[in-house]
Amino acid sequence: MRIDLYKIKKKGMQVAVVTTGALLMSFTSIFAAPVFSVHAEETKEEVEQQKEEAQQAQEEANANAEKYQKKVDKLTAAVNELDKQATDISTQIVEKKQEAEDLQNEIDETQTKLAEAQVSEDNQYEAMKKRIQYLYEEGDVAYIDALMSSASFEDSLNKSEYVDQLSTYDQKQLNKLVKTKNDIAEYQQTLKDDLADVEKVKADLETKQADLDDVISQKNAEINKYSDDVEMQKALAAEYAKQESELDDKLAELARQEQQRLEEERKQREAEQQQQDNNGGSDNSGSDSDNSGSNNGGSTTGSGRFIWPVSGPITDYFGPRESPTAGASSNHMGIDIGCSYGVPIAAADSGVVTVAEWGESGGNYVMIDHGNGFVTMYLHNSSLAVSVGDVVSQGQTIAYAGSTGYSTGTHCHFSVFLNGSYVNPLDYL
Template sequence: MKERIQFAYENGDADYIDALLSIKDYSAVINQSEYVDKVSVYDQKQLNKLLEIEKDINEYKHSVAESLAEVEELKLEAEGEQEALEVMQEGKRATIKEYNLKIADTEYSIEQLAAIEAEQDAQIAAIEAEAAAARAAAEAAAAAAAEAAQTASSTDASPAVPSYSGGAFVWPCPSSYVITSGYGGREAPTEGATTFHNGIDIGCDYGASIIAAADGIVSYVGYFGGGGNTVIIDHGDGLSTLYMHLSSFAVGQGENVSAGDTIAYAGSTGISTGPHLHFAVRVSGSYVDPGGYL
């Protein structure tokens, strides 16, 4: 009874308090139905409140459980996204590392190609210098022979040293006029090829005849690195022509040739993607556009 009175007072249940205060004989009240009814109503009210509180608590627990489940789901999603992000980052790092290695390899290859090209240019320059010296000696010998012939009143004329006398060159590959790669900057067609093309490529059949573009002296016949089988002709006055990627030769070093003479046959030797003629022109030790002579 004490607890009921305290609870009623604390919760503002005036009816229950009034009923208790109106009692004059508490011993007689116990048996009165009115009192019992009031107590029963009060107990029912408290029970209902407790049930509502329990319901609220259960709903709150359910809400908290749902929130915790959502938080756990978001946590799992975040962890999954973090793992995916880490995998992507690792993949990016691996890709960057691969690109860096490729860049390093490319830079090394470019340096190698530049060194090879410089070495080949030096070899060609040496060939040209030797050819110029031989030509000078031949021209001096021819001049001396001509002077001696005049002194002796001889009718025999000494043979002239073949030289370029101007005008357009003869097209070096009569069977094809298809230029597959022009002179100047380009994308390297295959590994080991240069990005600056120092001549023109003429696409043709394997074994097609290759002819001298102008009169001259054959200064080189042989295999020449990336150019494969090569013929170089000295035309005098620092002018020379190069014919590369040949399958075989029709002349020997030191031979005199005239424009239109067959000097070799087309092939795909050296650094090449298929049968063709690489034709180049050099003037005073430097490559020039062959289009200015053809």
């Protein structure tokens, strides 16, 4: 089998595209290494780009699998119809064989009757010959004796007529036997002609059956080929889905690393601020405290007790799930809260805005560092109401609900991180 591989190299990834029309000799040899390789130094944008391309490749593989499956279904329907025709022809062949056997048996029977008729004709002919020979040999003497022995002239005439009648009878019997023999022979010929016609029809049917068998074999070969293509494309789609999952994990890891970095920076800032406060307190203990507040009057450290970012039903829970749309993760790292478009999204607790931007999968999203290892994330917003560095209070509007990014409808995706790892938000609400 032929396998054509085109390798498309891009920064941080390599895509192996297998041309359709041939089955992979070994999926192991192609999938021994990930199709999309991820490197630690890659940025979130690069990983999201890789994920998008993996998703496109998966969609293409699924489309190809569907296309080839339709070919398989169409060919299978055609083969089923041809099988019906072949079965019908096979039945007709059996019937013609039986008809030919019946005709041959009848021909054999007529042959026996024909032989018997020939014997009867021969016997009748021999008997007639003997009587004729006798009359000829006896000649006029016998005939005169017959006349002289007659009691009267009338009697002599009767005897003469009897001799003539006897000769006529022999001829009639002979003619009758000849006719019977000829009738049998004619009927036998009719049977032979019928048999020849039946044999011709049977031969034509057998030729047609052989042609159908060839067509069915060809279509079965095509079915096997396209079935192999379907399995190949499904395997490719599964591999691309695996790569998407790995890229989701990579994105989660990058997010965790980013939160860890932000947490370390925050702690560093707090330590520096504490040092400055300590130094300032020693130098000027009588100064007022007007500068201790945030730009929004909130606290950089939350209470540890979260409020709901928006009111509404939970439409998807934390944990494994079936991906609701192309590009969405099958491991849901938060909860989805259904709501109306444009309603305010509130900060679950006080803290510092660390991310307020657009993401390929999350759309417009916000991340807030609440201190003590807690970070919350709000995805798919229609617009944002805060910027990076803003200090927000619990309940303050940070965004407005929408359906941006990988989303199937307006909702708020709410995630909670604890020390850089996703946790179930319901445990903290």
